[in-house]
Each structure stands twice: as structure tokens, then as C-alpha cells.
Amino acid sequence: MNPVLEVSGLSQDFGGLRALSDLDLRVNAHEIVALIGPNGAGKTTFFNCVTGIYTPTEGKMCLHDAEGGKTLLNGKKPHHITALGMARTFQNIRLFGNMTVLENVMVGRHCRTHAGIWGALMRDKASRREEQDSIDRSYALLEDLHLQDLWNDLACNLSYGAQRRLEIARALATEPRMLLLDEPAAGMNPQETNELEALVRNIRDTWQISILLIEHDMSMVMSLSDRIYVMEYGSCIATGTPAEVRSNPRVIKAYLGESDA
Amino acid sequence: MRRVIKALLTAVWFMILTFPVMCIKVNSIDNTVNWYPERAFWLGVGVFVMALIWDWCFARKSRGLPVLSLGAIGESMGNALRRLQEQPHYRGGALILLALVMLAMPVVSSIYQTNIMISALLYVMLALGLNIVVGLAGQLVLGYVAFYAVGAYAYGLLHQFFGLGFWVCLPIGGFLAVLFGLVLGFPVLRLRGDYLAIVTLGFGEIVRLALLNWPSLTGGPSGISNIPRPGLFGLEMDINISTIYIYYLVLAAVVLTIIVISRLKNSRVGLALQALREDEIACEAMGIDITRVKLSAFALGSCWAGFAGVIFAAKTTYINPSSFGFMESAMILSMVVLGGMGSIVGVVIAAMILILAPEYLRAFSEYRMLIFGAIMVIMMIFRPQGLVSGERRKYKISALQKKTLEGRS
Amino acid sequence: MDIQFFIELFFGGLTRGSIYALIALGYTLVYGIIELINFAHGEVYMLGAFTALLVAGVLGIYGFPFGGILIVATLAAIVWCAAYGYTLEKVAYKPLRGAPRLSPLISAIGMSIFLQNYVLLAQTSDFVPFPNLLPEMPFLDSIEVLSPSNFLILLVSTLAMVALTVFIRHTRMGKAMRATAQNRKMALLLGINADKIISLTFIIGSSLAALGGVLIASHMQVINYNIGFLAGLKAFTAAVLGGIGSIPGAMVGGLVLGLAESFATGYFSGNYEDILAFGILILILIFRPDGILGKAKVQKV
Numbered sequence: 021m022n023p024v025l026e027v028s029g030l031s032q033d034f035g036g037l038r039a040l041s042d043l044d045l046r047v048n049a050h051e052i053v054a055l056i057g058p059n060g061a062g063k064t065t066f067f068n069c070v071t072g073i074y075t076p077t078e079g080k081m082c083l084h085d086a087e088g089g090k091t092l093l094n095g096k097k098p099h100h101i102t103a104l105g106m107a108r109t110f111q112n113i114r115l116f117g118n119m120t121v122l123e124n125v126m127v128g129r130h131c132r133t134h135a136g137i138w139g140a141l142m143r144d145k146a147s148r149r150e151e152q153d154s155i156d157r158s159y160a161l162l163e164d165l166h167l168q169d170l171w172n173d174l175a176c177n178l179s180y181g182a183q184r185r186l187e188i189a190r191a192l193a194t195e196p197r198m199l200l201l202d203e204p205a206a207g208m209n210p211q212e213t214n215e216l217e218a219l220v221r222n223i224r225d226t227w228q229i230s231i232l233l234i235e236h237d238m239s240m241v242m243s244l245s246d247r248i249y250v251m252e253y254g255s256c257i258a259t260g261t262p263a264e265v266r267s268n269p270r271v272i273k274a275y276l277g278e279s280d281a
Numbered sequence: 282m283r284r285v286i287k288a289l290l291t292a293v294w295f296m297i298l299t300f301p302v303m304c305i306k307v308n309s310i311d312n313t314v315n316w317y318p319e320r321a322f323w324l325g326v327g328v329f330v331m332a333l334i335w336d337w338c339f340a341r342k343s344r345g346l347p348v349l350s351l352g353a354i355g356e357s358m359g360n361a362l363r364r365l366q367e368q369p370h371y372r373g374g375a376l377i378l379l380a381l382v383m384l385a386m387p388v389v390s391s392i393y394q395t396n397i398m399i400s401a402l403l404y405v406m407l408a409l410g411l412n413i414v415v416g417l418a419g420q421l422v423l424g425y426v427a428f429y430a431v432g433a434y435a436y437g438l439l440h441q442f443f444g445l446g447f448w449v450c451l452p453i454g455g456f457l458a459v460l461f462g463l464v465l466g467f468p469v470l471r472l473r474g475d476y477l478a479i480v481t482l483g484f485g486e487i488v489r490l491a492l493l494n495w496p497s498l499t500g501g502p503s504g505i506s507n508i509p510r511p512g513l514f515g516l517e518m519d520i521n522i523s524t525i526y527i528y529y530l531v532l533a534a535v536v537l538t539i540i541v542i543s544r545l546k547n548s549r550v551g552l553a554l555q556a557l558r559e560d561e562i563a564c565e566a567m568g569i570d571i572t573r574v575k576l577s578a579f580a581l582g583s584c585w586a587g588f589a590g591v592i593f594a595a596k597t598t599y600i601n602p603s604s605f606g607f608m609e610s611a612m613i614l615s616m617v618v619l620g621g622m623g624s625i626v627g628v629v630i631a632a633m634i635l636i637l638a639p640e641y642l643r644a645f646s647e648y649r650m651l652i653f654g655a656i657m658v659i660m661m662i663f664r665p666q667g668l669v670s671g672e673r674r675k676y677k678i679s680a681l682q683k684k685t686l687e688g689r690s
Numbered sequence: 691m692d693i694q695f696f697i698e699l700f701f702g703g704l705t706r707g708s709i710y711a712l713i714a715l716g717y718t719l720v721y722g723i724i725e726l727i728n729f730a731h732g733e734v735y736m737l738g739a740f741t742a743l744l745v746a747g748v749l750g751i752y753g754f755p756f757g758g759i760l761i762v763a764t765l766a767a768i769v770w771c772a773a774y775g776y777t778l779e780k781v782a783y784k785p786l787r788g789a790p791r792l793s794p795l796i797s798a799i800g801m802s803i804f805l806q807n808y809v810l811l812a813q814t815s816d817f818v819p820f821p822n823l824l825p826e827m828p829f830l831d832s833i834e835v836l837s838p839s840n841f842l843i844l845l846v847s848t849l850a851m852v853a854l855t856v857f858i859r860h861t862r863m864g865k866a867m868r869a870t871a872q873n874r875k876m877a878l879l880l881g882i883n884a885d886k887i888i889s890l891t892f893i894i895g896s897s898l899a900a901l902g903g904v905l906i907a908s909h910m911q912v913i914n915y916n917i918g919f920l921a922g923l924k925a926f927t928a929a930v931l932g933g934i935g936s937i938p939g940a941m942v943g944g945l946v947l948g949l950a951e952s953f954a955t956g957y958f959s960g961n962y963e964d965i966l967a968f969g970i971l972i973l974i975l976i977f978r979p980d981g982i983l984g985k986a987k988v989q990k991v
Contacts, residue, residue, distance in 0.1 A: 102568035116559035127556040131568025140548030307747025483968035494961040651807035657800025662785045
């Protein structure tokens with residue numbers, strides 16, 4: 021199996037608080053991996069480290085490319101990491117509310133396009149062509165996520181489910197190799213969750229993107245993921261296939277609490 | 282009825298609140314006190330009416346309706362604009378009409394009027410420049426006038442010491458302003474919205490104080506005088522012709538500004554600027570180098586202030602630090618706020634209203650700053666999107682066009 | 691070095707600094723609770739000075755006993771400024787709870803411009819002489835470096851700060867204020883009326899600013915409608931210097947800024963004292979935005 025994301029010995033301190041301690045994690049090509057654990061276990065902190073928002077105290081994070089080369093992510097800025105092929109969504113949706121749906125996705129194309137200020141002012145042939153290409157690709161992404169009818173609406177006027185999908189569309193627009201989803205099913209009803217599950221599978225299969233997701237909906241996690249990492253208090257307490265994790269006593273203890281009976 | 286009582290109580294409260302400042306004047310030299318009880322009465326009446334309107338606006342706002350008083354004007358203006366945009370016929374006609382009026386203005390009216398129009402157009406330029414930074418990129422800059430001062434003093438000083446002319450100084454002034462913009466921009470990159478506002482305010486004040494306290498270079502409080510008006514191939518011009526010439530110059534500059542900014546707004550860089558305004562963290566996560574985008578916004582915004590400064594110096598032929606105080610920055614900001622953050626048409630209209638209204642409604646001119654202040658508060662509460670909102674770019678989507686073509690055949 | 695001159699500058703700095711501290715407390719209290727830079731706070735200070743001037747003028751002319759004028763005028767300034775602060779919050783900030791972060795700031799700037807021009811139009815644009823209301827203090831004659839007004843400012847501002855500290859630490863309301871500053875949602879769940887606490891914060895901050903206004907006006911003996919702008923900015927600098935949101939920070943920041951200005955003016959040149967203050971403000975915000983006594987915050991995503 022070719023790895024896409026490889027993290028070893030990752031620790032993150034905030035003042036005296038150790039939010040992540042000595043975490044090892046690996047996502048292989050075309051794999052869907054889930055990161056679960058109680059609230060405050062450090063899952064989102066992990067995402068923030070990997071995407072460059074936080075600078076980890078210790079540890080190594082590497083992103084592998086298709087040719088077998090790898091890049092160290094430590095110390096890289098978020099935009100640089102996105103350009104290397106890592107995209108993410110946010111737990112509390114962070115869309116560009118006062119921009120249209122299409123424009124949101126076009127912003128995602130930013131790191132794959134090049135027109136600068138000069139091109140904007142001159143509107144020469146190359147930059148016009150690039151822009152039209154960007155518009156069409158973005159629209160195609162909206163079609164894939166069933167958002168095409170809303171393309172000219174403001175993002176803030178979308179329904180909750182549509183906003184979640186738009187965040188995914190925007191992340192896909194950056195042409196990632198690795199997609200991080202932070203609680204994509206939060207606040208969705210069972211039907212929407214089912215659709216989301218199909219969508220995530222579809223993303224993996226058609227775009228060949230590896231996916232790492234944080235999720236609390238256990239039935240979705242169990243049926244969707246190839247492997248699961250379980251976190252508690254900043255460290256990884258178990259890892260394996262859904263079946264293995266489900267029967268792991270430490271996981272059961274973390275989730276159900278300790279009982280003497 | 283409950284509302285009326287509430288408004289009455291509000292009126293009484295304000296009458297008491299403002300009583301000392303409004304109704305007493307002490308002359309400590311002749312030791313006399315002047316009372317103005319009638320002011321309290323009129324204030325009470327005014328507050329009563331305003332409280333009723335305020336309450337009503339709130340009721341509408343909480344039901345999600347647009348607030349009529351301002352909203353209706355904005356809405357109808359927005360609708361009219363949309364209609365204009367949708368029908369190229371009308372749009373062309375309106376544009377030609379506007380162009381004719383603007384072109385004919387200095388010929389048919391007096392020099393006095395032309396001068397007022399020049400300063401209004403200069404403010405349009407400044408407001409559009411600030412609109413890049415505040416409206417598009419969402420970086421609240423309170424010291425914008427510092428860049429204006431840089432442009433003006435660049436021309437004044439370069440002329441005084443090196444005898445350079447207007448056309449040479451125009452690009453230099455813009456360039457120096459950009460340089461200042463970057464000098465300010467680098468250190469403030471990490472600052473959050475409100476801290477950024479205060480730092481830029483401090484920067485603006487430092488520039489003004491430096492101009493004031495460095496008499497050997499800047500002439501101190503008395504400034505620089507005898508700055509030449511712009512020339513045209515060495516032609517001799519009397520003051521009237523020269524004013525008209527400057528008018529056309531500023532008009533051209535404004536048109537250029539509008540073209541540049543609307544192109545910028547709709548470009549890849551413009552989208553990045555707007556994304557930065559909406560959410561800095563998501564913006565970075567989309568692969569946008571926010572350092573670069575912020576610096577571009579600062580550079581572009583200050584560049585325009587620099588140009589406007591050079592033209593201002595050439596127009597007045599005399600500059601001193603008092604033209605570049607915080608109130609100037611606040612005034613330009615209130616144009617952006619009133620017009621609608623990021624809206625080009627809105628900002629142009631707002632700048633024209635805010636400069637021309639006090640000029641022509643003499644009764645208002647005293648109350649000008651008072652009204653500017655009130656506008657900023659009221660707009661934020663009832664119509665934060667500004668007078669003109671919902672200006673949206675049209676996109677041509679190839680897939681959709683193909684579909685309609687197929688549908689037709 | 692002339693030790694006499696040094697001590698004079700030192701006390702001058704302390705005096706200035708304690709006024710900055712009084713105003714800075716208002717910024718810090720409000721920022722602590724609603725994370726807003728109350729840009730119009732300097733204007734409240736200016737209104738305090740004007741109210742005191744007007745009340746003192748009326749009392750003086752109608753023959754009120756001299757000793758009581760200062761006290762009555764100060765009380766009037768405090769009461770009216772508390773009312774101004776309360777009204778300011780209700781009109782300009784309360785409707786903007788939950789709005790984007792920059793909206794209340796722009797509203798505050800608007801309010802600041804509005805209040806300045808309100809006084810300008812209702813009163814005058816000229817500098818107005820402020821009557822000398824201070825009683826004679828013969829016991830100070832032996833200490834040449836400390837003028838009566840300096841002494842009074844130091845005394846009153848120290849008392850005010852002690853009173854505020856006691857209030858915040860030991861009263862029910864003070865505890866509710868600290869709780870709200872820590873976590874507004876949690877405080878709400880615990881039955882603290884956040885609206886009331888916010889109003890109270892504005893009232894306290896404005897009263898302190900009024901006190902500062904009266905003290906500085908009787909020290910400088912001249913006021914005008916835009917003294918609030920500069921004083922407000924400097925007090926904000928002091929608040930940031932000490933760590934905005936921190937009450938002892940505002941006091942320390944005020945004193946440090948006052949002393950720095952005083953020594954810079956004494957040993958270098960008075961022309962640059964404002965530049966010094968703004969320079970400190972910018973440097974602090976850029977390099978240590980959490981101030982001397984503030985705590986670093988982690989950005990939430």
C-alpha cells in the first residue's frame with residue numbers, strides 16, 4: 021500500500037496542556053480512514069496541525085505524492101499545504117457567506133490558477149481563458165455535488181446540508197490527493213447522512229482521493245471506513261478495521277465509561 | 282400606544298441626558314450663564330419622532346423585512362441598476378447620458394461649481410481606493426489619509442526641492458504611497474480586525490504629526506505653497522482654463538479607477554480578496570497566500586490614495602498637515618460604509634451624496650460631521666450591506682450555454 | 691543629572707499616567723466583556739469635563755460655596771457620564787450583538803464623531819477655560835515638586851482604582867462581571883443577566899472616565915471638544931500596553947505610558963510625545979499584542 025499521509029510522534033502543547041501526545045497515523049492511497057473519539061480528544065487539533073494552522077511541538081508529518089516522493093509538512097503554511105494536495109472542511113462550516121456558490125468553488129481553484137493583478141487589469145487572452153476554464157470546472161463540481169441549481173445563490177442562504185456539500189465541493193476544487201472532513205454528517209438527518217456516505221465513497225472511487233474523516237455518527241463510520249483510529253485525551257488508544265475497533269475493550273471503556281459491574 | 286409611551290420616555294430621558302451640554306452655556310470671562318431651554322424642547326420632540334421611527338425600523342428588522350426608510354431607496358436603486366444591467370439598451374443610454382452630463386458640466390456651470398465637483402470626484406477616487414482594502418478585503422484601515430498625504434507631500438516636496446512637474450510626480454507619488462502601504466502592511470499582517478484598525482489609525486496620526494513637527498523639510502504647520510497646477514505640453518493657462526483642465530483630469534482618473542477596480546473585483550485576485558474578507562482561516566485553507574493577498578490589497582489601496590494626493594496638491598496648490606487628519610479618514614470610511622462594502626456603484630453614489638449634499642444644502646454643512654457619524658451608526662444597525670447591495674457579477678457557464686443552444690435547436 | 695528635575699518629571703508622569711489609567715480601565719472593562727474597542731470612550735471623558743465645567747460655572751455664578759463646587763460638579767459629571775455610557779451602549783452597540791466583528795467598531799467610530807460634533811455644535815469649537823476649583827493645600831508647600839492638582843489627581847485616582855478592585859473582587863455584581871468576561875454563554879446559563887452586566891460595565895467605565903475628565907480639566911485648566919480623541923487613543927494605548935482585558939494591566943499600562951511621555955518630554959522634546967505614544971501603541975500591538983500582564987490566547991478554529 022502506498023501511503024499518502026504519514027504522521028509520526030505528533031505532539032501539540034498549548035501552554036501546559038498537552039492536546040496531542042505522540043500520535044502516529046497513516047492514510048494509504050484510496051483509503052477512507054476515520055478518526056473517532058470523545059469530544060475534546062484532540063481530533064480537530066490534529067486536523068489543524070496537519071493543515072498548518074498550528075505548529076506542532078514535536079513529530080513529523082509527511083505528504084506523499086503520486087510519483088513516490090514525499091514532502092515534510094512541518095512548518096509549512098496552510099496555503100502551501102493545500103497547494104501540495106491536502107484539502108479540508110471545517111467542523112463549524114466556514115463558507116464565504118456573502119459570495120455566490122459558484123464563487124466559493126472558484127476560490128478553491130485559486131491555487132491551481134495563476135492570473136495575477138496584471139492579468140486582471142489587462143484581461144488578456146490567457147487570463148480570460150483561464151477564468152472561463154475555472155468557471156466551467158467549478159460548475160462541473162457543483163453538478164457532481166447536486167448544487168448546480170443553486171450556483172448563483174449566496175452561500176449564506178443555503179440549507180445546512182447544502183452548505184456542508186458546498187464545503188466539500190470547495191475543498192475538491194483545490195484538486196487534493198488527500199481530503200480531510202471534519203464532522204461532515206453533523207446536524208444531518210438519516211437520509212442526508214446516507215447520501216453523504218454515498219458521496220464520500222464516490223469521491224474516493226471517481227477522483228482517487230484518500231479521505232480522513234472525523235465523525236461521531238458510528239453507523240456511518242463503521243460502514244464507510246476501511247480503518248479507524250480511536251483517540252482519547254490526545255493519544256491514540258486503538259486502531260484497526262471497524263470490526264477490530266468495535267471489539268477493542270479500551271474503546272468500549274472510553275465510549276461507555278468504566279463500570280465496576 | 283405602548284410604543285408612544287416608550288418613545289415619550291425615551292424623549293424625556295434624552296432631554297435630561299443632554300440638558301447640561303445643550304441648554305447651558307457658561308461664559309467664564311464675563312461670568313454669565315446663558316440658558317437655552319427651548320433647545321431641550323426641540324430635542325425632545327426630535328427624539329420622540331426618532332424613537333418612533335427607530336422602534337418601527339427595529340420591528341421590521343426583527344421580522345426580517347428590509348428597513349424601509351433607507352431600504353426602500355437602496356432597494357429601488359438596486360432594482361433600477363439591475364434593470365439597467367439586464368437591458369444593455371438602457372444601460373448604454375444611461376451611460377452616454379451620464380457621460381454627457383459629466384463632460385458638459387464645467388462648460389455650462391461656473392468655476393465655483395467645477396471646483397466643488399473636482400473635490401467630490403477626488404473623494405470618489407479615495408473612497409474607491411479604500412473600498413479595495415475595506416470593502417473587498419475586509420481590512421479595516423483607519424489611517425487611509427496617510428497615503429493621501431504621502432502623495433500630496435511627494436509632489437509638493439519634489440517640486441520644491443527638485444523642480445519636478447506634475448506628470449513626473451504622479452507615478453512617483455503613487456509609488457511612494459505603495460511603499461508606505463507595504464511598510465505598514467508587513468508588520469500588521471498578523472493583526473486581527475480591530476487591532477489592525479487601531480494600528481493604522483496610529484500610523485496615520487504619526488504621519489500627520491511627523492509632517493507637523495518637521496518644519497525644515499515639510500514646512501511644519503504652514504505646509505507647502507506655490508505648488509504648480511498640472512501642465513499640458515507647456516501651454517500657458519489662466520486659472521479658469523486650468524480648473525477645467527484639472528476637472529477633466531480628475532474625471533478621467535475616476536473613470537480609470539472604476540475600470541481598474543471593477544476588473545480587479547471580478548478577477549481571481551478579487552475573489553481571493555473577498556474570500557479573505559469573509560473568512561481568513563478558510564481562505565488560507567483554500568490555498569490562498571493571505572500574506573500576499575493582504576499586501577496586494579494594501580498596495581493597491583494606498584496607490585490610489587497616492588494618486589489622489591498628487592492631484593489634490595496640484596488642485597489646491599497649497600498643502601498643510603491639517604488636510605490629513607483622522608476626520609478625513611473617517612469621512613472616506615463613511616462613504617464606503619454608506620455605499621456598501623465592495624460595491625463600486627454604491628461607493629461612487631455615496632461619495633457624491635456626502636460631498637455634494639453639504640455643499641448645496643447650506644443648512645446642513647455645519648451638521649456635516651454630525652450626520653456622517655450618525656450615518657455610520659445607523660447603517661451598521663439597519664443596513665450593514667450599504668445603500669447598493671446585491672451587485673453580482675454575471676458568469677457565462679459553457680455547460681449551461683450549450684444546454685440552451687441544444688434546447689433551441 | 692538634576693535630581694529635582696527628575697522628581698518633577700516623575701510626579702508629572704505619575705499624574706498623567708493615573709489619568710490614562712482611569713480612562714484605560716473603561717476600555718479594558720468593556721473589552722473584557724464584549725470584545726469591543728469602545729472607540730467613543732474618549733468622548734465620554736470629554737463630556738465629563740464639559741459637564742463639570744458647566745455645572746461648576748452655574749454653581750459659581752449663582753454663589754454656591756466654593757468648597758462644595760468641585761464635589762458637586764464632579765458628582766454631576768459622574769452621573770451624567772454614566773448615563774451617556776449607558777445610552778451609548780443601548781443605542782450603538784446593543785443592536786449589533788452577534789453582528790460581524792467590525793460592525794460595532796464602525797458604529798463606535800461613528801458615535802465618537804457624532805459626540806464630538808454634538809459638543810462642538812451645542813457648545814463651542816474654541817478652547818474653554820476651566821475654573822480653578824482646587825482648595826488651597828498649604829501642607830504641600832514644603833514639597834515643591836508636587837502641585838495641589840497633581841496631589842489631588844494621584845489621591846483620587848488611587849482611591850478610585852482601589853474601590854474598583856474591591857468591587858470587582860468582592861461584590862456579587864463584580865463576580866458576575868468577571869464570570870461574564872470569562873464566558874458569556876456560561877454566565878447566561880448560570881442565571882447572570884448579561885445585558886445588565888454589560889450596562890453596568892459601561893456605567894462603571896464611563897464614571898471613571900468622567901472622573902478622569904474632571905481631574906484633567908482642573909489640572910490643564912482648559913478644555914475643548916476634541917480632547918477626547920487624543921486622550922482616548924492614549925488611554926487605549928495604556929490598556930493595550932498593560933494587556934487589554936486586564937484591570938491591573940490598565941493601571942500599570944497607564945502609569946508606564948505617563949512616565950515614558952513625561953521623561954521623553956523632559957529630556958528630549960515635547961514635539962514628539964504624541965508620536966512616542968502612537969509608536970508604543972503600534973510596537974506593542976505588533977510584537978506583544980497581549981501586553982505586559984495579558985495572557986496569550988490560542989486562535990480557535
